[in-house]
Amino acid sequence: MDKIKPWGKSLAIDLAGCDHDKLISPEGLKRFVVEVVTVVDMVAQGECYVERFGQGDLEGYSAMQFIETSSVTVHLDEVGNRAFIDILSCKDFDANKAEEFSKTYFQAQSVKSTIVERG
Numbered sequence: 001m002d003k004i005k006p007w008g009k010s011l012a013i014d015l016a017g018c019d020h021d022k023l024i025s026p027e028g029l030k031r032f033v034v035e036v037v038t039v040v041d042m043v044a045q046g047e048c049y050v051e052r053f054g055q056g057d058l059e060g061y062s063a064m065q066f067i068e069t070s071s072v073t074v075h076l077d078e079v080g081n082r083a084f085i086d087i088l089s090c091k092d093f094d095a096n097k098a099e100e101f102s103k104t105y106f107q108a109q110s111v112k113s114t115i116v117e118r119g
Contacts, residue, residue, distance in 0.1 A: 006118060006119045007118050008069070008088065008092075008117075008119065009088075009089065009092070009093075009116065009118060010087070010088045010115070010116045011086070011088075011093075011098060011099075011114070012084070012085070012086050012114045012115075012116075013083075013084070013085040013087075013111060014084055014111070015084075015106050015110070016110045017108055018082060018083050018108045018109075019081075019106060019107035022105070022107065023060070023061070023076045023078045023081065023083065024061075026052065026061055029050050029074060030050050032102075032105050033063050033065045033072055033074060034065075035105070036087075036101055037065060037067060039098060040087060040093040041093060042068065042069060042072075042089065043067060043068040044065055044067055045067060046066055048063055048065040049063065050063045051063075059078070060076045060077055060078050061076045062074065068091075069090045070090060071086075071087075071088055072085070073085070074086075083102070085098075095115055099111055099113050
């Protein structure tokens with residue numbers, strides 16, 4: 001039986017010790033999403049959605065950007081100075097570039113990434 005090629009991959013990036021000012025700026029979050037889409041050589045579809053919601057310690061900004069090959073989502077934790085980034089794509093991309101760009105952009109002290117082949 002032939003091995004079925006994965007449909008794509010999902011990259012989850014967890015950043016800790018981020019610059020707090022980067023986590024409270026909706027404009028900065030939108031700029032990050034636009035730039036990370038370019039870094040991983042994808043094409044955005046439509047506008048980037050940025051919303052602030054939640055209550056108490058869970059209140060914060062999230063972003064969603066459709067791309068031609070799936071999506072990019074970001075959730076920011078202002079209380080813990082953390083950022084959670086997910087890139088799902090059926091087109092291959094350089095996960096290391098995405099991780100390094102994200103760490104640098106949010107000025108994170110640490111990063112943990114997980115890649116899951118999908119399909």
